Amino acid sequence: MEPIVKLNDIHKTYQMGDIAVPVLKGVSLMVARGEMVALMGTSGSGKSTLMNILGCLDRPDSGAYWLDGEEVAQLSANQRALLRNRKLGFVFQNFNLLPRTSALDNVAMPLLYAAGHISERESRHRATEMLSRVGLQDRLNYEPSRLSGGQQQRVAIARALINRPSLLLADEPTGNLDSRTSSEVLEMIGRLNENEGITIIMVTHDAEVARHAGRLIQIHDGVIVDGAFGDVKELSKSPTECELLSAEERKAK
Amino acid sequence: MKGYRIFQTAIKALRRSPMRAMLTTLGIVIGVGAVIAMMEIGAGSSGAIRKAISSMGANVLNIRPGAASSGGVSFGAGSVTTLTPEDCQAILRNCPAVRNASPLVHTRTQVVYGSRNWVPTFIYGVTPAYLDVQNWTMREGAFFTDRDILNANKVCVLGKTLVRELFQGESPLGKEIRIKNVSFRVVGVLRAKGANMMGMDQDDIILAPWTTIKYRVTGAALENSNQSAAGSSSSSSVNTLSNLYPRGQPTLYPERSETQAADNPMPVRFASIDHILAAARSADEIPAAIHQITTVLRERHHIRPDEADDFSIRDMTEMSNTLSSTTTLMTNLLLCVAMISLVVGGVGIMNIMLVSVTERTREIGLRMAVGARSRDILRQFLVEAVVLCLVGGALGILLGHGGSYLVRMFLHWPVETSFTAIIAAVLVSAAVGIVFGFYPAWKASLMDPIEALRYE
Numbered sequence: 001m002e003p004i005v006k007l008n009d010i011h012k013t014y015q016m017g018d019i020a021v022p023v024l025k026g027v028s029l030m031v032a033r034g035e036m037v038a039l040m041g042t043s044g045s046g047k048s049t050l051m052n053i054l055g056c057l058d059r060p061d062s063g064a065y066w067l068d069g070e071e072v073a074q075l076s077a078n079q080r081a082l083l084r085n086r087k088l089g090f091v092f093q094n095f096n097l098l099p100r101t102s103a104l105d106n107v108a109m110p111l112l113y114a115a116g117h118i119s120e121r122e123s124r125h126r127a128t129e130m131l132s133r134v135g136l137q138d139r140l141n142y143e144p145s146r147l148s149g150g151q152q153q154r155v156a157i158a159r160a161l162i163n164r165p166s167l168l169l170a171d172e173p174t175g176n177l178d179s180r181t182s183s184e185v186l187e188m189i190g191r192l193n194e195n196e197g198i199t200i201i202m203v204t205h206d207a208e209v210a211r212h213a214g215r216l217i218q219i220h221d222g223v224i225v226d227g228a229f230g231d232v233k234e235l236s237k238s239p240t241e242c243e244l245l246s247a248e249e250r251k252a253k
Numbered sequence: 254m255k256g257y258r259i260f261q262t263a264i265k266a267l268r269r270s271p272m273r274a275m276l277t278t279l280g281i282v283i284g285v286g287a288v289i290a291m292m293e294i295g296a297g298s299s300g301a302i303r304k305a306i307s308s309m310g311a312n313v314l315n316i317r318p319g320a321a322s323s324g325g326v327s328f329g330a331g332s333v334t335t336l337t338p339e340d341c342q343a344i345l346r347n348c349p350a351v352r353n354a355s356p357l358v359h360t361r362t363q364v365v366y367g368s369r370n371w372v373p374t375f376i377y378g379v380t381p382a383y384l385d386v387q388n389w390t391m392r393e394g395a396f397f398t399d400r401d402i403l404n405a406n407k408v409c410v411l412g413k414t415l416v417r418e419l420f421q422g423e424s425p426l427g428k429e430i431r432i433k434n435v436s437f438r439v440v441g442v443l444r445a446k447g448a449n450m451m452g453m454d455q456d457d458i459i460l461a462p463w464t465t466i467k468y469r470v471t472g473a474a475l476e477n478s479n480q481s482a483a484g485s486s487s488s489s490s491v492n493t494l495s496n497l498y499p500r501g502q503p504t505l506y507p508e509r510s511e512t513q514a515a516d517n518p519m520p521v522r523f524a525s526i527d528h529i530l531a532a533a534r535s536a537d538e539i540p541a542a543i544h545q546i547t548t549v550l551r552e553r554h555h556i557r558p559d560e561a562d563d564f565s566i567r568d569m570t571e572m573s574n575t576l577s578s579t580t581t582l583m584t585n586l587l588l589c590v591a592m593i594s595l596v597v598g599g600v601g602i603m604n605i606m607l608v609s610v611t612e613r614t615r616e617i618g619l620r621m622a623v624g625a626r627s628r629d630i631l632r633q634f635l636v637e638a639v640v641l642c643l644v645g646g647a648l649g650i651l652l653g654h655g656g657s658y659l660v661r662m663f664l665h666w667p668v669e670t671s672f673t674a675i676i677a678a679v680l681v682s683a684a685v686g687i688v689f690g691f692y693p694a695w696k697a698s699l700m701d702p703i704e705a706l707r708y709e
Contacts, residue, residue: 052703055622057621057622057702057703057706058703077626077627078626078627078628081621081624081625081626081627082624082626084622084623084624085623085624086624090622090623092619092706096615096616096618096619096706098269098616098619099269100268100269100270101265101269105265109620109623110623110624112258112262112625112629113620113623113624113625113626113629114624120258120261159623163623163624
């Protein structure tokens, strides 16, 4: 199976005044289409940076990134914006819904920036469809302030899915939710993954949450310590990956 | 992203905080309102001034005799009497740009009716053309005729003030008044005209045939304007009804030597007049009329090309230009003040847009994350500012228009609706939106999506 995400030896260094702080020190990983992967790591391990690079919000200093068969590591800011619109969906810890804006408008918002012209009627139709998929068909015109946390996150998930992305990136999707709504949201994400085959990468620091995922990638101090390739390892042909893999295997032993 | 959708997004974003949007745009509302009101009231007052000047006879040219001088000492305008009634006729005949012209003889003396007396500001001897030249009409009776001029008939027409002062409301038609002991029959009353620009009462006037004033009144009026004093001092100075050519007539031309007279025979003229009033056909033809009159008079007065004119022509447009340029200046000054308030309004918009950009950092980050390019963000905030300004401009137009309407209703100031002002206001408010909205929008577009999403 063709991997949807393939990172090869990604390096990222931040400049803090005079000191260069390396955050990612040669990260390689693969995610197959239809997988649900959890990304875990302590704070400062580089998982946010990795997430930003996966989400095409940031550009690695070196290394290669294939997203859905496209080399995207060195795209310009505008090209990345288009790519995010076309291929990526984001779910945030704090929902990031537009205040005083109906659920419907919130969900339809990404369509404003789509490359082809989408009529208003079409975008309303698609937003309604998305909201019924997350079970909010009777809350179309509610503003975020009148929705519960779980409902808000479901609106955010509907928004992330409206452009039919190849990859859904969820950054601590349950971080602001209580345990009951949190499991509701996780079930929903799981359902989307199982029933509709959407590839999901989920950042979390909660082992309970990570258990919902099919695979766990652990990052520590800028390198992946576990689960970089999972089931797709046989597909990897690049020698770097093999070396890295064997090194990890050796370490594991 | 299509224009309509950008616009819709901007409206939605503004509607999220309607109170703030309203207060933000208030500066523009007041600025544009002030501009519109200033322009309408300014246009109204210059229109009123134009009308006032034209009621004084806007196209009237006042031809006065030139100045005499002796040994380098000038005696001022009118000190020689070079204008004749024939000059007036020649102007009428030979100047196509002149609509009408009337000779004018003036005096100032006491007028008596019954037990009342009055010294009117103007006692003018004119021809019937005067009425046309001054755009004046009659209220009662009729003006005197050319026949009255020929016969030097003792008839006159009164202004409203004289009717009030001498007759106290009773109709003066057919009554006899005495001017310098000459009795005149009143044949008509002029329509009230009010004060002129200098504040002089234009209705304080008696019009009579110029021949009558010239030959029957002024000849003897030189010594004293007080009839009773004149009457008591010497009986010889009293004008009698049969005294058609009174003594004391000033000589028309300087005395000529016999050789001159033989070389250049000239008919003897019996009359000189004080002014000629000529009306140009329109304001545009005033320069042409002046040129034609100058040519005609120079020829008639035998003035050599290198000699100066022995007359001067004054036109009212100088005065009206001065006055309308004064109002234009005032209007522009007020407009500048109003423009400043518009700029202040623009700064207010910039201020609030900057606050709004900071406040909506997360929204900007989110929009960028879901695929907005930096130019989409720039456009969105710019359009928001422009929409604010245009809405403010529209409200301002209503406010300014309403304000000038109230001024007209309650203060009775003349106002004129100005479409240029409205178009200018719309353009200016859009420009203010673009100029002052650009910086905040540009700042928003430069944001890094990662930083923006993390912003608390």
